[in-house]
Amino acid sequence: MIERIQVPGTLTRRALLALAGASVVGRAKAAETFSPWCLAFTPDGARLVAGSDDGRVRLWDLTTRRVTSSFPAHADAVFGVAVSPDGKTLATCGRDAPRLRLWDLATQKRVAGIDAHEGWVWTATFSRDGKRLATCGGDSVVRVWSASSGEWLLEMRGHVGAVKRVVWADSDRRLVSVGDDGLLHVWDATTGADLHAVPGHTSWLEAVAAGPGNLVVTAGADRTVRAWDAAAGKPLRTFAGAVRDVTSVAVSPDGGWAAAGAADGSLRLYGVSTGELSQRRAAKAGVLALAFSPDGKWLASAHRDDGVRLWTVPALEEAATLRP
Secondary structure, three states: OOOOOOOOOOOOHHHHHHHHHOOOOOOOOOHHHOOEEEEEEOOOOOEEEEEEOOOEEEEEEOOOOEEEEEEEOOOOOEEEEEEOOOOOEEEEEEOOOOOEEEEEOOOOEEEEEEOOOOOOEEEEEEOOOOOEEEEEEOOOEEEEEEOOOOOEEEEEEOOOOOEEEEEEEOOOOEEEEEEOOOOEEEEEOOOOOEEEEEOOOOOOEEEEEEOOOOEEEEEEOOOOEEEEEOOOOEEEEEOOOOOOOEEEEEEOOOOOEEEEEEOOOEEEEEEOOOOOEEEEEEOOOOEEEEEEOOOOOEEEEEEOOOEEEEEEOOOOOEEEEEOO
């Protein structure tokens, strides 16, 4: 049995949500304390989608930087949002039933609801071809669904404890998941076989992001950010410097940059090929999520009780703050 290693004083994304107010039923949130919990750009880069702790999903037009749509997606906090590659479907997940929901992005009408996991659903992510949807949650399971019908296709078991994040890699041939057991699990996305369970970190993992090809980047409570070859299940490098309380990572579309956000509000930008720190910035509120724009020119960061920020890449200069 794999023992979960505790690191005193570490703040996870789950802890940050509790600080923001874990249950929002019957509680109004003021715009100035807006807590976005997850982020996704639309494929054309024209809009940014955020799910928040008040259960709503909001869409910003990035030209005007104004909210164009806002609708109640869940009765409680929205933990994950994902936009299909064709830009037509939005997937949201949380802890209220049905925990996985599919929406027509143009009309914001719900088209499907699936109880994908027992307990919280932490992540929903579309495959690159848009045909499948992967989810993970507090029940230690990774599942794959048909994005068109909602039909259950695969189930992958092997984690001990909650699975926090899952991403597609290696041209949709692999799924990579991380969670409380501290292992990097690499799965065959066709058969569900557990190809690798790699103990590269020494504590639980909070974040994983995929780049082009086999590249994935992970971060966790051991204060390290690392790059991996997903196909081989082998480490490539550990990025420079210790980062306490990492909550999220993202990889630029070209694989050149990796970003890490932390509970203290700091953001770091690394060169993936070298692992060296390129830029570091600080915000006053903890980072809950990160996302690169499709053209790689912007990095969006979600902050507890402090809205969404847009940063230029690679200078990491703050360009805008988005609020309701």
